[in-house]
Amino acid sequence: MVDFTMSGAFIRNVERIWGESGQAWLAALPGIADGLLREWDLRITGPLPLSINWVGRVRRADGSTAVLKLALPEAGHLADEATALECFAGRGAIAVLARDDARGALLLEEARPGDQLRDLVPHRDEEATARLIEVVKRLHRPAPAGVALPELSRRTESFARHLRRFPGDDPLPRDLVERAGRLFGELCATATERVVLHGDLHHDNVLAAEREPWLAIDPHGVVGDPGYEIGALLYNPDPAGADDTVLDLVDARIEQLADGLGMPCERVVAWGFVQAVLSEVWSFEGHEGRTTRPLRLARRLLPALP
Structure with missing residues (x-):
């Protein structure tokens, strides 16, 4: 199983918003991440700030970098995000590299250098x-x-x-x-x-x-x-x-x-x-x-x- 870190603030946010469903998702999250990393041939390279979604930097098999984003599937907001990004088709927005709505997962282009x-x-x-x-x-x-x-x-x-x-x-x-x-x-x-x-x-x-x-x-x-x-x-x-x-x-x-x-x-x-x-x-x-x-x-x- 991959070494998968979740901050205390992230855990509290998820539990506060989604209650028991959030708790169940948090318990399953390391396994979900492990499966996606294997299937999409990714390696976690560093953390990103967490709020209500888990987000981390990853390296792909070809050596390029990307961002892995995981959310509670029943919340539905990650599917809307992916659909909007696909409509933008890389014009003015990051691109979607892969999506799995059933597991609430997105693999996204990393904006570099990434200054806000x-x-x-x-x-x-x-x-x-x-x-x-x-x-x-x-x-x-x-x-x-x-x-x-x-x-x-x-x-x-x-x-x-x-x-x-x-x-x-x-x-x-x-x-x-x-x-x-x-x-x-x-x-x-x-x-x-x-x-x-x-x-x-x-x-x-x-x-x-x-x-x-x-x-x-x-x-x-x-x-x-x-x-x-x-x-x-x-x-x-x-x-x-x-x-x-x-x-x-x-x-x-x-x-x-x-x-x-x-x-x-x-x-x-x-x-x-x-x-x-x-x-x-x-x-x-x-x-x-x-x-x-x-x-x-x-x-x-x-x-x-x-």
Whole structure:
């Protein structure tokens, strides 16, 4: 059996989110990894940071490097990630080298040298935003007929679910969640295009590479209006200093994104607002969350909504 390391924080995250199913998967994970390493002729060469998926660097039989990513199969998110990456076909994103949906496994191209785009913020933020615009343009293509990815419009249910669970203004102001839910539906209904979206594109998920200057990683995989892609770009990355450093860059980012993507500023603002509220709503699903920078962004954008 291969020497397979799992951090305590990773184990706690999996158990907290998936309970007994997560515990069973953790127990089976070394065996799953051992089988995949043999079948795909891989050797683990180093760890990568773990959150809710196991991820590690591997070397292939031909000597090239790659990344092995393992997730609880019943969660389904790794299959969506793989499908989105296959739709991108290496344009602006890492490539899929192999997938096994039944075992929740992906073998992925490694972006090297792998420096995060966040390293340009805040001192070279205009350059960072320009690179993000280039990646978005590379990624977005019309969604293929019958593509096995969830529709963006389904995420409106997250707002309704939150309002049913929390009838008052705690933990989030009810009128803000109601406004975001209505506006989310309106934006989806007036979609300018229907494209395959990364769904979680921000500075931590874009890495320096050799095949292309910058490549996206870790897509959620969803289909819908291209404007959704810009939401997370406005409140990321986590700043090294004062918590609201990034928010001081928002106005300039909105103008640059609107110009670079050919999108009305009003629509950039609207998508930024609804996705910021959605981020906060998700933080209270299934476990205790806390309000953070996205809520402050939503309040900041509220007066500029169409």
